[in-house]
Amino acid sequence: MPAAKTPRPCSIADTLALVGEKYSLLVLREVCLGNGRFDQLVRNIGAPRDILTTRLRRLVDAGILTKRAYSERPQRFEYRPTQAGLELEPVLMTLMEWGDRHLRTEDERPMVMEHVCGNELVPVVTCRACGDEVRHEDLTAHPQVPGWTVKGPTAA
Amino acid sequence: MPAAKTPRPCSIADTLALVGEKYSLLVLREVCLGNGRFDQLVRNIGAPRDILTTRLRRLVDAGILTKRAYSERPQRFEYRPTQAGLELEPVLMTLMEWGDRHLRTEDERPMVMEHVCGNELVPVVTCRACGDEVRHEDLTAHPQVPGWTVKGPTAA
DNA sequence: GGGGAGGGTTTGATTTTCCAACTCACGGAG
DNA sequence: CTCCGTGAGTTGGAAAATCAAACCCTCCCC
Numbered sequence: 396m397p398a399a400k401t402p403r404p405c406s407i408a409d410t411l412a413l414v415g416e417k418y419s420l421l422v423l424r425e426v427c428l429g430n431g432r433f434d435q436l437v438r439n440i441g442a443p444r445d446i447l448t449t450r451l452r453r454l455v456d457a458g459i460l461t462k463r464a465y466s467e468r469p470q471r472f473e474y475r476p477t478q479a480g481l482e483l484e485p486v487l488m489t490l491m492e493w494g495d496r497h498l499r500t501e502d503e504r505p506m507v508m509e510h511v512c513g514n515e516l517v518p519v520v521t522c523r524a525c526g527d528e529v530r531h532e533d534l535t536a537h538p539q540v541p542g543w544t545v546k547g548p549t550a551a
Numbered sequence: 552m553p554a555a556k557t558p559r560p561c562s563i564a565d566t567l568a569l570v571g572e573k574y575s576l577l578v579l580r581e582v583c584l585g586n587g588r589f590d591q592l593v594r595n596i597g598a599p600r601d602i603l604t605t606r607l608r609r610l611v612d613a614g615i616l617t618k619r620a621y622s623e624r625p626q627r628f629e630y631r632p633t634q635a636g637l638e639l640e641p642v643l644m645t646l647m648e649w650g651d652r653h654l655r656t657e658d659e660r661p662m663v664m665e666h667v668c669g670n671e672l673v674p675v676v677t678c679r680a681c682g683d684e685v686r687h688e689d690l691t692a693h694p695q696v697p698g699w700t701v702k703g704p705t706a707a
Numbered sequence: 708g709g710g711g712a713g714g715g716t717t718t719g720a721t722t723t724t725c726c727a728a729c730t731c732a733c734g735g736a737g
Numbered sequence: 738c739t740c741c742g743t744g745a746g747t748t749g750g751a752a753a754a755t756c757a758a759a760c761c762c763t764c765c766c767c
Contacts, residue, residue, distance in 0.1 A: 402597030404661035406650030407580055407643050413654075417571065417724085424563055428692055428701050433745050439703050441558030443725055448746065458653075469733040471744060479653050481687045485676035486649065487563050488685060489642045494562030497614075497635050498569075505560035505696050511689035514680035520641035521677050524670035529644060531637045533667035536584055540661050545584050547595050573755085589714050599756050604715065625764040627713060 403547075404540050413457045418442045419450050420487060423476065426460060427484050431473040459483065488518040559703075560696050569613045574598045575606050576643060579632065582616060583640050587630040615639065644674040 402408065414420055421440045425431070430439055436451075437444055451474060454460040459480040465473045476484075488508065495504045508516035520529045527533070536545050543549070558564065570576055577596045581587070586595055592607075593600055607630060610616040615636040621629045632640075644664065651660045664672035676685045683689070692701050699705070 400597070402577075403581075403595045405577075405580070406647045406654060406661060408577055409654050410646045410650035411576060415571070415573065415576070420567060420571070421558075421561075421564055424561070425559075427687065430702060434743080435703055437745095439559045441556070443727095444746070445726090445748085446724065469744075472746095476687075482653075483649055484687050484690075485685050486642060486645050488690075489645055489676060490566045491562045493639055493642065494566035497638075498562060498565050505562060505694065505699075507693045507695055509691040509693055510678045510680065510683075510685070512678060512681035512683065514678065516685065516690060517679035518676050518685055519679050520645060520674050522666045522668060522670065523673035523675050524666065525668035526682075527666075527668065529641050529666070529672065529674055531583065531632075531640050534640075534644075534672060535665040537663045537665055538661065539663055543661075546586060547591055590712085593714095599758095600715070601717085601757095602755065605754095625713075627764095628715095 401548075403543055414454070414459065414483065416450065416453070418446060419454060420483075420490070422447070422450055422454060422474075423459065423480060423483055424487055426474050426476050426480065427487070431475050433472070436474075454480075485518065488516065489520060492518050557704075559694075559699055570610070570615065570639065572606065572609070574602060575610060576639075576646075578603070578606055578610060578630075579615065579636060579639055580643055582630050582632050582636065583643070587616075589628070592630075610636075641674065644672065645676060648674050 414423065418440055421442070422436060425436055425439050430436065433444075433447070433451075436442070436447055440447070442450070451460065451462070455462055455474070458477055460474045461477055462472050462474055465471055491506070491508075499505075510516040521527060522529055538544055570579065574596055577598070578592060581592055581595050586592065589600075589603070589607075592598070592603055596603070598606070607616065607618070611618055611630070614633055616630045617633055618628050618630055621627055647662070647664075655661075666672040677683060678685055694700055
């Protein structure tokens with residue numbers, strides 16, 4: 396009997412199914428920066444226009460962006476993040492921080508984020524309960540779905 | 552003269568160039584869980600074997616995973632995260648948290664992470680300097696690259 | 708010498724991407 | 738009025754990536 400054909404049930408996978416396609420998170424980046432217009436997105440992201448069209452549709456369907464007209468006659472549209480979209484911004488910040496640290500030297504960061512506290516933003520992922528920085532060795536995974544352990548599917 | 556053809560220089564984009572392809576972050580998830588063997592990855596991720604092969608190669612080249620033999624004769628390999636790979640785990644946790652909150656109800660989370668502090672892990676992205684949770688409205692972007700503003704490229 | 712694993716390749720059919728060109732609806736300049 | 742430019746996409750076809758299934762090779766065990 397062959398093992399289960401279904402992959403591990405996982406919110407990481409489900410989230411990536413919405414925003415994990417090429418360009419999707421860059422669309423969110425631009426929209427969070429306030430650049431919600433089609434041609435701006437094309438220029439700043441460098442994506443083909445048709446791909447951008449499908450990504451935008453998907454993100455709107457997923458409830459991550461909204462499309463609103465900023466002008467009737469002539470009809471002109473703008474994409475803006477929803478609350479759910481804004482709540483993905485920390486993911487972007489965390490990705491940016493990793494890239495700055497691993498792919499660049501200190502003085503060649505392409506963008507610096509300033510926090511309202513007056514300092515340069517360095518995002519840190521912490522545990523809500525204790526406030527400590529999250530580190531791999533402090534984590535233990537507990538699968539909740541019957542049929543799945545950390546190691547994999549049980550008894551097909 | 553048409554506007555620049557180059558997209559915005561950005562560490563988010565550069566990081567996604569390494570780990571943004573389909574399955575790559577799921578590979579990292581499994582490897583962080585300790586499931587570094589080829590057939591485990593195939594089963595738990597549900598990716599085609601050939602694609603997995605190319606993803607693994609890319610992640611190793613990027614310095615995010617290493618491939619080590621856990622047995623000579625017969626040769627058997629295992630992929631493990633490097634330090635850089637482990638430092639991407641917070642990104643995964645943040646994605647998981649978003650998915651749990653937006654795509655699920657409280658009682659159907661597929662996986663719960665336990666923090667060493669004894670509590671269930673709820674990852675929060677905070678500012679290193681002030682410790683406050685990062686929220687969109689507290690951020691200001693400062694592009695560092697000549698030719699680029701928040702809005703886009705300047706003077707082609 | 709047959710039957711598994713484990714760790715991949717190969718093959719061929721389907722999907723996606725990509726890029727350039729095209730459309731349509733206006734608004735303004737001449 | 739005609740031409741030009743802008744915004745927001747569509748369309749068409751070639752090139753690349755994905756997919757599923759089958760295949761291969763090396764061992765180990767009986």
